[in-house]
Amino acid sequence: MQVPFLGSAAIASGELTPAALRRWYRPIFRNVYVPVRHQVDLWDRLKGLMLAAPDAVVTGVAASAVHGAKWVDADTPIEVISSARPQSGLIRRRETLHPDEITVLSGVRVATVPRTAFDLARHLPRDRAVARLDALMGARRFRMDEVHSLVERHPGSRGLRRLRIALPLVDGGAESPRETRLRLLFIDAGLPAPTTQVVVRDELNRYIRRIDMVWEEYKVGAEYDGAQHLSDRTTYANDVKVARVLRRLGWHVVHVIREDRPADIVTEARNTLLTRGWIPE
Template identity: 65%
Template sequence: MRIPFIGAEAVAAGHLTKGQLRARYRQIYSGIYVPRRHEPSLRDRIVGAHLAAPKAVITGVAASAMYGAKWVGDDAPIELITATRRQPGLLVRRETLHVDEWWTMGGIRVATPERTAFDLARHLPRGKAVERLDALSNVRPFAIEDVMLIVKSHPGVRGLRQLRVALPLVDGGAESPPETRLRLLFVEAGLPRPTTQYVVYDEDGSYIRRIDICWEEFKVGAEYDGEQHLKNRRQYVLDVVVNRALQRLGWHVLHVIKEDRAAEILAEARTALLSRGWQPQRK
C-alpha cells in the first residue's frame, strides 16, 4: 500500500483488518493513515490532505513547496481552499477561487503560483510573507501585475492592505530567509533598494563572486555568512581569497552573521554608502 492511504478503502479491499488498522497505523487526518512509527514528510501530508479532501485546492506555504520553494519544513501548515468542513491538522479557508487560479500537479489540485502569492501575501505577517514570496519567486517567478489582476477579481477580500505592502518588497534573487531579512532591514531603514545576486568580474573578465546584496553604483555589498562559511575550512579559505580580490577592485562588503545586531549592520552599511557618494533623500 502507498503511504498515506485511506483506511476504509484498505479494509474494504482486504489489505488489512480493522484490528490491524487500529494496531499498526495512526491517523494524520480523518480517515487517512500512516504506519505508527512513520514520520510523515511534507509530501506525505500534502498527499494525505488530497486524499482527505480531493476537491480542495492546496495553497499557501505547502503550494509553494510543490513548486520547489526551499526552506519549507515537514511541519509546515497544509492550507486548503475548500467548502468542506474543517478538520484537525488542516488549515481550511472557505474563499472564492476562480477556475483559472488552480490546476493539477500529479493529480493534486494546487493554486497557481500567482494565486499562491496572493494567499501568502494576505495571510502571513509581512516579514514572513516576503520570505515565502521570495522563495517562491526564486524557483517559479511570477509577475506582480498578474497577482494584482487576481486582487481585482476578489474585491474586498481579507488581507488586501497587507498584500499591497508585501508585494512590492518581493525579490526572487534572495536565496534564503536570512538574506530576505537582511534586505528588508536595509530597505526599511531608508537605504537605497539593493540589487540581489550581483556578479563581480575581475579586470580580465574572470568571475570573482556573486554578492548576495549590493549597491553596485557605490561598490558596497552585504553577504549573510551561514554556518558553512564558519565551519567549512575550504569555504573559509575561498572567502578569504575572494574578499582580497573584492578589496583590490574597490568593493566594501559587509559580512553578516546571525549574532550581529541590526543597528551595527545598518551603521556600517550607511557609513560605507555615504563615504562613496550616496546622498539620502530629504523628506
C-alpha cells in the same frame, strides 16, 4: 498498499482488520493512515489531504512548496480552500476560487502560482510574506500584473492592504529567508534597495564572486555568512582570498552573521555608503 491510504477502504477490501489498522498504522488526517514508523513528509500530507478532502485546493506556504519553493518544513500547516470539516494540520479558508486559479501537480489540486502569491501576500505578516514570495519567485517566476489582476477579480478579499505593502518588496534573488530579512532591514532603515545576486569580475573579466546584495554604484555589498564559513576550512580559505581581491577592486562587503545586532549592521552599511557618495533623500 500505497502510503498514505484510506483506512476504511483497506478494511472494506480485506487488506487490514480494524485491529491491525489500529496497531500498525497511525492517522495523519481523518481516516487517512500511514505505517507507525513512517517518516511523514509534506508530500505524504498533501497526498493524504487529497484522500481526505478530494475537493480541497492547497494554497499558501504548502502550495509554494508544490511549485518548487524551498525552506518549507514537513509539518507546516496546510492552507486549503475547501468546504470540508476542519481538522488538525489544516488551515481552512472559505474563499472564492475560480477554475483558472486551480492546477493539478503530481496529483495535488493546488492554487496556480499567481493565486498562491496572492494568498501569501494577504495572509502572512509582511516579512514572512516577502520571504515566502521571494522563495516562490525564485522557483517559478510570476508577474506582478498577474497578481494584481486577482485583486481586481476579488476586490473584497481579506488582506489586500497587506498585499499592497508586500508585493513591491518581492525580489526572487534571495537565496534564503535570512537574506530576505537582511534586505528588508536595509530598506526599512532608509537605505536604497540593494540589487540581489550580482556577479563581480576582475579587470580581466574573471569571475570573482556573486554577492548576495549590492549597491553597485557605490561598490558596497552585503552577505549573510552561514555556519559553513566557519565549519568548512576550504570555504573559509576561499572567502579570505576572495575578500582580498574584492578590496583590491575597491569593494566593501558587509559580512553579516547571526549574532550581529540589526542596528550595527545598518550602521556599517549606511556609513560605508555615505563615505562613498550616497546622499540620503
